[in-house]
Amino acid sequence: MRLLIVEDDPLIAGSLTQCLAPLGNTVEVFHRLSEARAALAHSQFDLVVLDLGLPDGSGLALLTEIRNRGNATPVLILTARDGVAERVQGLDAGADDYLTKPFSLPELQARVRALLRRSQQRTDNRLRFGPLCFDQISGDVTLHGERLDLPPRELGLMEGLLLHAGRIAPREQLLDRLFGFGEVGPNALEVYISRLRKRLSGSGVRIRTLRGLGYRLEDDSE
Amino acid sequence: MRLLIVEDDPLIAGSLTQCLAPLGNTVEVFHRLSEARAALAHSQFDLVVLDLGLPDGSGLALLTEIRNRGNATPVLILTARDGVAERVQGLDAGADDYLTKPFSLPELQARVRALLRRSQQRTDNRLRFGPLCFDQISGDVTLHGERLDLPPRELGLMEGLLLHAGRIAPREQLLDRLFGFGEVGPNALEVYISRLRKRLSGSGVRIRTLRGLGYRLEDDSE
DNA sequence: GGTAACCTGTCATCAACCTGTCAGACCTCT
DNA sequence: AGAGGTCTGACAGGTTGATGACAGGTTACC
Known part of the structure; x- marks a missing residue:
């Protein structure tokens, strides 16, 4: 080691x-x-x-x-x-x-x-960013230790963002993850971003828009 | 089990x-x-x-x-x-x-x-959650110390929930546990959830639905 | 052997929630 | 200021879950 x-x-x-x-x-x-x-x-x-x-x-x-x-x-x-x-x-x-x-x-x-x-036994199954934690096995998301009960779509989006925590989660990639090849309106992603923002407000974490590129999880202070 | x-x-x-x-x-x-x-x-x-x-x-x-x-x-x-x-x-x-x-x-x-x-990394044969206790040896369930006489199916469901106490008991897993490979109607599980809820009402514990995912035992206050 | 109590699973109906669309406001860069 | 991109509240439709009632089957106890 x-x-x-x-x-x-x-x-x-x-x-x-x-x-x-x-x-x-x-x-x-x-x-x-x-x-x-x-x-x-x-x-x-x-x-x-x-x-x-x-x-x-x-x-x-x-x-x-x-x-x-x-x-x-x-x-x-x-x-x-x-x-x-x-x-x-x-x-x-x-x-x-x-x-x-x-x-x-x-x-x-x-x-x-x-x-x-x-x-060594369990490759860490958790994705973290600041006070956010996502357990990939149980599907639980916690914020400051409190459970967030996210509906499936929001959960998928949260995971997509956390997988790129601190870096840009490209718009296209998030769309693929959430909707696959399913035909979906042009702003469905924004709607779910908005819903997640509402849940995260005041938590110390926020979702920053990178115009034309995608989104990024950030500390509130940044 | x-x-x-x-x-x-x-x-x-x-x-x-x-x-x-x-x-x-x-x-x-x-x-x-x-x-x-x-x-x-x-x-x-x-x-x-x-x-x-x-x-x-x-x-x-x-x-x-x-x-x-x-x-x-x-x-x-x-x-x-x-x-x-x-x-x-x-x-x-x-x-x-x-x-x-x-x-x-x-x-x-x-x-x-x-x-x-x-x-399950437990040291005794009892599963507990709040006022609920399930003795795996005798098969007794007690609520606030009082015995609940549960019919077999409800007992199986209770155990399934207690095994995941505080976390999500996935729907599929509960279905497998209760009915195995037996063919059973699409809402049999919900019927038993409903029956357990009736018994637990007012006890301080409740069964929360996680839509699309499963169920979870919770404190009434949450 | 018969009867009553109970357990089990189905159905129909009702309620709750999730989802995606839209419209208008808002922002940012040119 | 204008245009393109983004945000968000509201809404309708659809899906999933909840629950009371019921019928068939089983068990237990006369």
């Missing part, structure tokens, strides 16, 4: 490496967010151990970024502060597990093993 | 059915490998009881087949010969448990229950 550790304290980084390498893993350590970002953009890891408090920003931002790109690599968060809010925030952002410092190395090992095992 | 029994001896098949059906299970019996193969390809079961010595081949072949397809349905093997080699071979092929003939019916029941429980 190939592990990425993002941790600025050299002492902690060292013991993490010594603790995780013996399990047959290849471990790469980065001390800054920017380095880790570059690494994650260029290559594939089986697991990321991510410290939240880094010199050049919060690990949460990086986590959100990679999840919005559709990257489902398991992420274990390390945080110095113990607090429910912090942990909820991390898990909501797409972390798979967390550990507060100080932690015992055997416990870290156990959690890493569990995450690797889990991620 | 929906069980598949593959057993060529009609006598044994009969007692298996009588022993496993009473708890609200739907039991389908096939006497030949080819029939069972077709059934497994076409639909979903919660457990398979598989005799190894069948007229048109060994059950081991079927077991290997379905495991190679990634089907993880629990399988309990029945074998007339008692031998370590046989049993190892079966377990290696992906069986979850085995029993050598002759066997006691209560033991079979217990093993079946254990397998079903394990496959």
Whole structure:
């Protein structure tokens, strides 16, 4: 397995490496967010151990970024502060597990093993974007943890958008997905976009129109 | 629960059915490998009881087949010969448990229950949702501690809903569970949903319709 | 063996919801 | 300002689901 550790304290980084390498893993350590970002953009890891408090920003931002790109690599968060809010925030952002410092190395090992095992068995069936989560097996869509009961067409559209989360979902592709070769009026897609927007309003996520191209899921702030 | 029994001896098949059906299970019996193969390809079961010595081949072949397809349905093997080699071979092929003939019916029941429980990652034999509780051993359903005497079909439906408590119980799956391959009118399921709703009215639990998808148990407040 | 109670599945009718169209308002780029 | 593209509320039709009533069958208990 190939592990990425993002941790600025050299002492902690060292013991993490010594603790995780013996399990047959290849471990790469980065001390800054920017380095880790570059690494994650260029290559594939089986697991990321991510410290939240880094010199050049919060690990949460990086986590959100990679999840919005559709990257489902398991992420274990390390945080110095113990607090429910912090942990909820991390898990909501797409972390798979967390550990507060100080932690015992055997416990870290156990959690890493569990995450690797889990991620290998079930290729993550969930599509996420910000507070949105779509379970491709059950067909459930949740927004901030609350279920959205979407009728079939809206569900199909939501999936189409999430498959391109953070990138453009081309108009043609969405039309194909929703209506196949069925003859349908020229603005049926817009109607369903409108319906989804209504459901998402005030949620922190919105659907941006890219004129002539398609649609894109975005953070409300962008 | 929906069980598949593959057993060529009609006598044994009969007692298996009588022993496993009473708890609200739907039991389908096939006497030949080819029939069972077709059934497994076409639909979903919660457990398979598989005799190894069948007229048109060994059950081991079927077991290997379905495991190679990634089907993880629990399988309990029945074998007339008692031998370590046989049993190892079966377990290696992906069986979850085995029993050598002759066997006691209560033991079979217990093993079946254990397998079903394990496959659903539960630790006891009860399914719960809010004030609802279903005891899979006795077949009792209680609501706020009071016993509900449900007729078999309603019991089967209740179990089907409870197995997915809080999540969608897909329509197709409920139909399979209740009626198996039996021909039944197109709205029989709705009739039983309606009957259960009547019993649950005012209890704090309700059955929600997910149009085109299935049904879901919910708190009344949702 | 007979009877009553009950379970089961079908049907007809009614209600709820999803779907796609349209029209007019709105936006954005030229 | 104009044109093409987009948005959205309203609406009608169709599909799916809900429910009460009923008939046939089964079970249990005299």
